[in-house]
Amino acid sequence: MINLQLPISEAAIRELKMGDEVAISGLMVTARDAAHKYIHENWPDWLKPIMEDSMIYHCGPVVKQHEDGSWSFVAAGPTTSIREEPYEAAVMEHYKVRGVIGKGGMGETTLAGLSKSGGVYLHAIGGLAASLAKSVVKVHDVYMLEELGVPEAFWHIEVKDFPAVVTMDSHGGSLHKSIKAKSDVVAKRLISG
Amino acid sequence: MFQYDEKALKDQVLELIRLAATDLPKDVVESIRAAQQNEDEGSAARSVFGMILKNIDLARAESTPICQDTGTNIYIIYIPEGVGMRRLTALIHEATSEAVDKSYLRPNAVDSITGKNSGNNIGEGQPFIHFEEWDNDYIEFKLMLKGGGCENVSTQYKLPDVGLGAGRDMDGVYKVIVDAVNKAQGLGCAPGILGIGVGGDRTTSHLTAKSQLFRKMTDTNANADLAAMESRLLADLNELGVGPMGFGGKTTILGVKMGTMHRLPASFFVSISYMCWAYRRHSMILNGNGEVTYD
Numbered sequence: 001m002i003n004l005q006l007p008i009s010e011a012a013i014r015e016l017k018m019g020d021e022v023a024i025s026g027l028m029v030t031a032r033d034a035a036h037k038y039i040h041e042n043w044p045d046w047l048k049p050i051m052e053d054s055m056i057y058h059c060g061p062v063v064k065q066h067e068d069g070s071w072s073f074v075a076a077g078p079t080t081s082i083r084e085e086p087y088e089a090a091v092m093e094h095y096k097v098r099g100v101i102g103k104g105g106m107g108e109t110t111l112a113g114l115s116k117s118g119g120v121y122l123h124a125i126g127g128l129a130a131s132l133a134k135s136v137v138k139v140h141d142v143y144m145l146e147e148l149g150v151p152e153a154f155w156h157i158e159v160k161d162f163p164a165v166v167t168m169d170s171h172g173g174s175l176h177k178s179i180k181a182k183s184d185v186v187a188k189r190l191i192s193g
Numbered sequence: 194m195f196q197y198d199e200k201a202l203k204d205q206v207l208e209l210i211r212l213a214a215t216d217l218p219k220d221v222v223e224s225i226r227a228a229q230q231n232e233d234e235g236s237a238a239r240s241v242f243g244m245i246l247k248n249i250d251l252a253r254a255e256s257t258p259i260c261q262d263t264g265t266n267i268y269i270i271y272i273p274e275g276v277g278m279r280r281l282t283a284l285i286h287e288a289t290s291e292a293v294d295k296s297y298l299r300p301n302a303v304d305s306i307t308g309k310n311s312g313n314n315i316g317e318g319q320p321f322i323h324f325e326e327w328d329n330d331y332i333e334f335k336l337m338l339k340g341g342g343c344e345n346v347s348t349q350y351k352l353p354d355v356g357l358g359a360g361r362d363m364d365g366v367y368k369v370i371v372d373a374v375n376k377a378q379g380l381g382c383a384p385g386i387l388g389i390g391v392g393g394d395r396t397t398s399h400l401t402a403k404s405q406l407f408r409k410m411t412d413t414n415a416n417a418d419l420a421a422m423e424s425r426l427l428a429d430l431n432e433l434g435v436g437p438m439g440f441g442g443k444t445t446i447l448g449v450k451m452g453t454m455h456r457l458p459a460s461f462f463v464s465i466s467y468m469c470w471a472y473r474r475h476s477m478i479l480n481g482n483g484e485v486t487y488d
Contacts, residue, residue, distance in 0.1 A: 126382035149310025187375035
């Protein structure tokens with residue numbers, strides 16, 4: 001298990017390899033479909049200090065607001081990442097984002113982007129919402145809650161020992177590609193059976 | 194005439210929602226446990242199952258959602274003659290909104306034109322409620338929460354499919370299902386459970402597929418041909434090696450449940466409703482004395 005403390009340098013991220021199991025601590029931000037669309041249309045400067053040398057978590061949480069107005073995460077597993085494929089490489093390069101956490105992996109454009117700008121794709125376990133919410137120790141802030149709604153807002157969160165596996169690295173390695181290549185062979189055999 | 198207490202029933206439906214969101218059914222948990230034992234010691238697949246089982250226990254113990262995507266809430270409700278559907282729908286809406294306040298459900302209803310989230314999980318077609326009248330003197334509520342990740346890899350084929358060499362017969366049905374599961378990889382939060390609808394039109398084919406997901410993991414299809422096809426698919430699909438979360442492993446699919454509908458001579462649809470491992474479904478029976486039992 002490799003401990004990753006955010007913010008993290010490009011050099012440290014480039015040391016990670018496909019298959020590495022990591023525990024992430026520090027500040028990161030959630031962003032999913034509507035958030036990525038918004039970024040792509042506006043490229044806001046206010047996201048720079050939040051995203052630089054940090055990570056994006058593809059997550060639409062179940063939250064609870066306390067009487068003092070503060071928030072906590074009740075359920076917070078990853079959502080499917082491939083929907084952000086049209087945006088992610090550009091977003092990572094623009095804001096110097098070092099990692100994206102989600103599920104299901106991403107495509108060729110993102111994989112090339114990871115090599116170019118220095119980043120990794122980290123796979124969290126889908127449906128692990130109760131457990132992963134425990135890794136979110138504090139909700140620091142929320143942006144665009146009114147406009148985007150709870151699942152789609154930018155939640156600026158502090159995590160501790162958030163477990164994930166590097167499935168796409170900055171050297172062109174993708175676990176998703178290699179598993180798919182193997183299953184394609186089996187599927188072809190079964191179908192032509 | 195069947196009578197019920199509205200306030201009590203609202204709370205009973207709220208409890209049904211809480212159970213569905215936080216308490217994975219026993220038959221599903223047992224199936225996951227068996228799959229874990231079947232994976233190699235020290236493998237990624239086995240470790241993923243370990244974390245999944247821990248999460249299931251944690252969600253139950255703390256009464257928090259197993260998965261943050263509390264999905265489309267799909268109700269199938271069987272009512273005795275004379276029970277009003279509009280009143281039951283209103284009660285379900287009330288319970289749904291309260292379930293959001295209690296963080297059992299995520300506000301999950303988004304206006305397709307404006308992108309605005311309704312905030313209470315209620316919107317056009319949400320939750321989805323289907324009523325059927327029956328001869329029994331009690332009401333049964335079946336509820337399934339089906340998340341977006343697995344719904345997005347669900348699909349529908351039209352036979353013949355030239356690219357796959359899939360003809361208009363059960364062999365063709367088999368081929369398109371293999372193709373769908375291979376394309377899904379880990380994206381639907383594998384290992385999945387497949388509800389399959391063969392025949393019907395575009396709509397009823399999908400409905401047949403989804404209805405299959407209300408069956409128990411352990412049941413056997415009453416139709417011998419379908420039972421044989423379910424077993425064959427289960428064995429073969431697990432050869433794909435996609436594994437839990439798509440990390441590789443022996444478990445790609447936990448179960449296959451098939452149903453049929455008569456089709457038009459011109460149409461031959463095969464619908465595949467992919468359900469994630471967080472296979473959340475519970476049911477509730479309300480009798481005339483106001484007593485409920487949950488399953």
